[in-house]
């Protein structure tokens with residue numbers, strides 16, 4: 001049987017997922033299994049951080065540049081300065097996921113044409129993933145890596 | 153007949169100057185720099201809020217050129233002479249660029265703004281990260297910093313009671329709906345604004361496409377509702393429309409809320425071809441002129457509510473020039 005996630009490799013096991021209350025069995029290859037575990041772990045991790053926010057530790061953390069606390073940001077949705085984004089890093093992600101259901105910028109940037117190209121590739125990448133065309137998605141990811149690598 | 157339903161399209165981009173804190177920062181130097189960069193491309197006028205009378209500030213809000221927040225923040229507005237492009241300095245973000253065009257025209261509005269954004273991007277380094285995109289004061293704007301909205305006239309959906317269903321459908325698509333005139337949930341004049349909520353993880357062109365898509369769906373529903381409204385009680389509707397026109401053209405004093413209610417029926421009358429309007433844009437700017445601050449400014453200062461109502465009625469006499477009765 002072929003893996004139902006990547007549709008390429010031989011499936012060696014299965015995972016059970018519940019979508020809208022319906023249990024579904026998905027047959028996967030070892031690599032896709034690992035990937036799925038990682039995704040699950042990172043989503044648990046976010047939840048852990050989020051409950052950490054409620055229970056204050058971390059919420060008192062201050063931006064070293066402007067003094068805004070994580071608690072203030074989560075209460076108001078306002079940051080104090082641009083460095084809040086980098087200082088709080090991953091801890092903003094659960095908030096952003098709630099507000100925007102996304103954690104990464106797709107779209108243009110100040111450097112004109114190259115960022116337009118990146119924006120376009122990102123759009124194509126999303127569509128490829130939606131269409132479950134993982135082969136195409138990988139190709140686009142490679143192109144993105146090259147483009148972004150040149151940036152530095 | 154879309155122009156009777158989609159009044160205008162607006163795109164706004166939020167930008168911040170790299171290295172400066174978002175709050176408690178003196179933005180007057182940003183304003184001066186932005187002005188000198190913009191004026192090399194076109195004719196612009198700068199309006200520092202501190203230099204304007206409250207009534208002049210409000211008029212800019214009524215014309216949709218600035219936000220109320222800009223007044224509270226004491227920022228500046230840089231407005232292009234055709235009133236289609238305005239740049240707000242020192243609002244929630246250091247810089248907010250916006251473009252408003254008539255009808256459904258988000259593509260052109262965005263194209264126009266990209267040009268403005270390039271000009272300002274040449275003058276300032278914007279706060280940007282490859283992960284989060286354009287860094288903004290509020291997490292609800294980060295990423296593209298882009299809000300695309302359409303202003304829609306939805307009387308039939310409101311009158312037939314199907315607006316709420318429509319709104320909840322739209323909300324599920326990550327769009328926000330709010331009344332444009334009046335405070336609270338009841339939108340005065342049945343004018344609503346539909347805009348994207350998501351700014352992160354979506355490209356600018358996808359935002360434009362999704363808002364346009366939703367707007368087109370709402371237009372379809374409104375057209376259906378207008379047909380249903382006509383079918384239910386044609387005589388009653390025609391009577392209501394012609395009476396509204398009659399009152400507007402023949403009153404001595406009229407409040408803003410009564411005006412907004414009646415003008416909505418007049419606009420519906422144009423749609424049903426019971427009334428004729430040669431220039432819909434002229435009608436919309438007439439409605440803006442009738443708002444309180446604009447009325448006050450025309451008389452050169454503050455006037456009491458009663459005085460304003462008389463003045464408004466006087467202006468309504470002009471409606472005959474914009475709108476006429478069709479035969480039959």
Ligand SMILES: [Zn+2]
Pocket residue numbers: 003004005006007008009028029030031032033
């Ligand atoms: Zn696989």
Ligand SMILES: [Zn+2]
Pocket residue numbers: 063064065066067068079080081082083084085
């Ligand atoms: Zn900060």
